[in-house]
Amino acid sequence: MTFAARPLRLSTADAGFDAALAQRLHWSAEVNAQVEDTVTTVLAEVQRRGDAAVLEFTARWDHLEATSVAGLELTQAELKAAFDGLPAAQRAALEAAAARVRTYHEAQKKASGESWSYRDDDGTLLGQKVTPLDRVGIYVPGGKAAYPSSVLMNALPAHVAGVGEIIMVVPTPRGEKNALVLAAAHLAGVTRAFTVGGAQAVAALAYGTQTIPAVDKITGPGRDYVAAAKRRVFGLVGIDMIAGPSEILVLADGSTPPDWVAMDLFSQAEHDELAQSILLCPDAGYIAQVQAAIDRLLPEMPRAEIIAASLNGRGALIQTRSMEEACEISNRIAPEHLEVASADPHRWEPLLKHAGAIFLGAFTSESLGDYCAGPNHVLPTSTTARFSSPLGVYDFQKRSSIIEVSEAGADKLGRIAFELACGEGLQAHARAAEMRLKR
Structure with missing residues (x-):
């Protein structure tokens, strides 16, 4: 059986772009x-x-x-x-x-x-x-x-x-x-x-x-x-987190072989039908090359049916006015995986604020991060990279504040605490601080 994948084609120059993007990004975390x-x-x-x-x-x-x-x-x-x-x-x-x-x-x-x-x-x-x-x-x-x-x-x-x-x-x-x-x-x-x-x-x-x-x-x-x-x-x-479907966003300047980018989009789409794969690129001709690569490579994939369903249902190929605008849209999406498929990825990395993991350069496929690069592959999804981080050592630790006040410190801090506690009407707090003041 042959499956066709036609990710939604969008342009930031279109009047209804914002609404169309929001609709494509929508995924409800509600359980039935x-x-x-x-x-x-x-x-x-x-x-x-x-x-x-x-x-x-x-x-x-x-x-x-x-x-x-x-x-x-x-x-x-x-x-x-x-x-x-x-x-x-x-x-x-x-x-x-x-x-x-x-x-x-x-x-x-x-x-x-x-x-x-x-x-x-x-x-x-x-x-x-x-x-x-x-x-x-x-x-x-x-x-x-x-x-x-x-x-x-x-x-x-x-x-x-x-x-x-x-x-x-x-x-x-x-x-x-x-x-x-x-x-x-x-x-x-x-x-x-x-x-x-x-x-x-x-x-x-x-x-x-x-x-x-x-x-x-x-x-x-x-x-x-x-x-x-x-x-x-x-x-x-x-x-750790409530994870949604897997996501990849590829930020491309047209310098990476289109077959590589198509396969990187497949790498997330093959997870399941709700996974999301998005390409942002200012070059319309390059986007067409990526679509051609998708058409050519999809029949070779064992999970072609799932990939096609994912790309057709939630995928997008988006033409931007510039790479700068592509970075801005990427920040709005806050993807789980962000590939910067560029000849000069370090030019764009400072503009990227929100992503679970950022993969710099044409040779850095997301799949390497999944298995063996080193950083954790448990990443925030569904725009939560705006405020969440990858799983890490810090998730398996807790922090306790340590306070040891000296006699001189008790006099200095006690006067501050006394005034604030009185202002809050908490007299026991105030008295506890006052008792340690120097007479």
């Missing part, structure tokens, strides 16, 4: 009533019945029968055996990717994840104490595809941060385990792993069961039921 009802039931049952509910829902939806949740746990020996059993090329690739991801996050910890302090002239000590979380849960998708890269991207920054226990949950429908996922868990230092998925896995991590320990934070991507469950348990535990 059936999902909400199911998740409500699952959370309540796991909280009430623990292991028994986890077993029931795992049998119902993953068709995986077990007599106990302990029977769903993957042993460290099983994880290591999966790693040892990989073909040499796969094992080497996994090790190389893990080393790069670890090195990047170690640098990140050094730059932004260390405690610090200083003393005032009066001897008062002020600072910040950075400590790792005690226990985190990482959710690894395991339905339509297996994602060993997600194991690395979630577990390694937690490990670098110093998290004491990393609990992994991964669905294994009908008991089908992916050796690469298990090997990645071994390599990334996962403490315990369970073949449980869906809302019941999120519930088990949030509330704890007789076998699965409760965690402090849950990270990792998932579809509707997982996202809804994470949203509901937030507050009891921390979460």
